Amino acid sequence: MCGILGYSGDFEKEKLNKGLEKIAHRGPDGQGTFFHNETALGHRRLSIIDLSENAKQPFEILDRYVVIFNGEIYNYLELKKELATEGFIFKSNSDTEVLIYAYVKWGKNFVLKLNGMWAFAIYNKNDGSLFLSRDRLGKKPLFYSLSKKGIIFCSEMKGIYPFLEKVSINYAVAKNALNNSFGYESTENCLINDILRFPAGTNATYRDNELKFEKYWDPEKIKIQVPENYEKQKEIFRELFLDACKIRMRSDVAIGTALSGGLDSSSVICTMSHVSKINDKVSHTQKDWQHAFVASFPGTSLDETKYAKTVTDHLNIQAHFLNIDPLKDLDSIFYKTYLFEELFYAPVIPFVQLYENIKRHNITVSIDGHGADELFGGYPFDMNAALVDSLPSMRCFNQVLQAINNTEGSAVNNDRKNKLKYAMLNKYPVLQHFSKHLSLIPKKEQFDFLNSTLFQSSFKTILPTLLRNYDRYSMMNSVEIRMPFLDHRIVEFAFSIPYTSKIRNGFGKAIVRDALADLMPQSIAYRKAKIGFNAPMHSWMNQELKSWIGDLIHSTDFNNSTLINKKKVFDSLNTIVSQKEINFMQGSKLFEQLIPVIWEKSLSYAR
Structure with a gap:
């Protein structure tokens, strides 16, 4: 995990160092630069895999290719073994070297072989071209500015600021962000004029002052073949999730987790515990993982520490409880908002303090539970779509309604009449003529109503915004977040199973609960009400x-x-x-x- 900055074109060299200073928090362990003709590459290093100088960036091979890379390739050991059989010789133990040799061997489509998160640029000294790529879901940020002078790209907007004539607000985007905090992250639009967001799941080549994009992963086309039998689906999910956690435990530094005591974060740390007991010498999993960090809001309705303690007691590990103090950072709220960069309705203080505390305990990697709500139906407002799928069976409708109201902490039949009307209007278009107030779900042909709704949350609104936010919360404290639920294999699996695998027996995220229940306390696995990490x-x-x-x-x-x-x-x-x-x-x-x-x-x- 690092910060990258580069340009190709007619720009002043000293501005590269100014830009790197602005993103120093992303990589406090070192800085490197590379200059060749009109191209410059800069890197701020956060050392996680191969802490030696052998892995420092920019990383050059064959006197031709130079890479700067932000992120992690979790399956780098498997790829390295495959490349070694082809005769490639490595000088480091880093995933960076594996990445660039994979590009040499397999070309631009090598990204389809990667399991990880990334934003990188590879410069070809022979033809002066740049190859840029961002991971499937956009977990790692990448911004760029394109003009007649050339291209500038960076992990954060602020690294591009020194190259701009002035830093000015894009009022059209800002107005949209104020009206809908979740509405702009999945677009190219940014809050600062002359800066654009590089799209997720996309490669691009820059040559002769032209930037050409090519989408390599399309979430509209990710359905895979999955058995119809729920028990077999559970087995597949469990196997995928265990492996996703295992390869995300690959690290040369200590790892921990942000634990709330909810299903998602508890699933992660309990699976980490389970994986750590498997004697697997070749997996390179970090043994120092027993660090749980809990944000505490004493005396408020949002405090979940008792649930988190249930989990840590079950695992027999120590928990670090952090009482969030809003006064502590009031003097620096403007600077921390500058580091955060974006307009979002919630204050940054609680989230920043959590990862600040994690770093204070010398933990650089946090394996967290983000993504499960969006993929598997954890939000009541998304779960409403399953009411449409459930019709015409009233038995199924009642089961979905029960799951929604359980999650909200409401009475079992709360708002039944309005929910039934909503479901029928969406299910049967002919009825829409009799209603003036429609709330229609934009259903996609390849998905049921629930998955169509979750698609919007996962790829257009909520998840892209949360990925952005948590990258900033953590990286302003030099902490890397890894997210096993967002392993691309699990994402593809999630959009290939029906609503009945996600909402059943009075619960949302049913397949997550049922597949992993034996790894955690039952009171956590089948906990009904959802609180979430919010500030009181x-x-x-x-x-x-x-x-x-x-x-x-x-x-x-x-x-x-x-x-x-x-x-x-x-x-x-x-x-x-x-x-x-x-x-x-x-x-x-x-x-x-x-x-x-x-x-x-x-x-x-x-x-």
């Missing part, structure tokens, strides 16, 4: 943050903001702050209205 803004605003917010809405920064209706926001915030008690919805809404002011102020660090 209402509790904080009733106490610590109230005066800080009052100061902010009377500040020059607030008055100078160009992203808000100042009078409307001031009146709204003033009304809420003046109340004795603030509820959860009010607290969330209040801070959401402040985000544009905080973000715009953070840009002062860009200049």
Whole structure:
């Protein structure tokens, strides 16, 4: 895991080092640069696999190819063995060297052989071309700026800032982001003018001032053959997940996990424990993995520490509980927002503090549970689509409704009449003529209604945004996140099984629970209500943050903001702050209205 920056064209060399300084948090363990003709490559290193100088980047082979690479190739040992049989000789134990030799051997389509996360650039000294690639799901970020002068690319927008004439807000994108925080990450559009986002699942070649894209992985076409029998599906998922965890435990540094006590993070750490007991000398799994980090919100409804402790007690390992302190980072909230770069409705403090604590304990890799909700139906609003699939069977409809209400913590038959109407209007188009208020699911021909909805969450809205967010939360603290649920084999499997494998017996994510239940406490595997990692803004605003917010809405920064209706926001915030008690919805809404002011102020660090 690292930070990369490069250019090809008529640019000033000294700006490369300025850009690398701006992304130093992504790689505190070293810096390297390479210059050749009008091409420059820069790298900030976070050492994880092969800590020696043999693995430093930029990495050059055959006096022809030079690579800079951010990410991890988890199946590098298998690929290395395959390449060695072809006569390739390696000087390091790094996945970087395997990656570049794989390119030499198999050409640009070698990325289809990779299991991992990546954003990299390979420069060909012979013809001056650049080959760029980003992983299937876009776990690793990559931005670029294209002009008559050439191309600049980087892991974060801020690394490109020194090359721009000015850093200015793209107001059209910013307005969209404020209306829908999940609406723009899957597009090329960025919040800063003259910077674009490199698409996920895509390769590109830059030559003669022309950038040509080629999509190598299309989520519209990822269905695979899966047995219809649920028991066999469970076996396949379990095998895939165990292997996904095992290869993500490959590391030359200690690893840990961010544990909430929910199903997803518990599945990860319990599987890590199970895998660690298997005597497999060739897998290169890290033995120092027993580090669980739990964000604690004492005295609030969002505190899940008792569930996390149930898991760590079950595994007989120590947990590190971190009491999130909103006052601790208020002085640096503008700088941390600058590091975060994006407009998002939630505050960065709780998430940043968690990974800051992980790093403080000398853990550089965190294996986390992201992705299960989007792939397997963990959000009640996504699960609603399965109500449509369940018709015409009322028995199946009732089972899905039960699962939704269990997840929400509602009564079993809560909102049954409206849910049935919603399902029937989507299932039977002829009924749509009799309703003025339609909420239709954009169904894809190759998927059922649930998977069509999960497709949007996984590839268009929620998951791309969360992947971006957690990359920033962790990497501003020099911590790498690995996500076994997002192994591409599991993603393809998830979109090849029907809704009945995801929602059954009163639970969402059923196949995850049923396949892994024997590895964890039953109270966790079949825990019904979902909380999630959210900040209890209402509790904080009733106490610590109230005066800080009052100061902010009377500040020059607030008055100078160009992203808000100042009078409307001031009146709204003033009304809420003046109340004795603030509820959860009010607290969330209040801070959401402040985000544009905080973000715009953070840009002062860009200049």
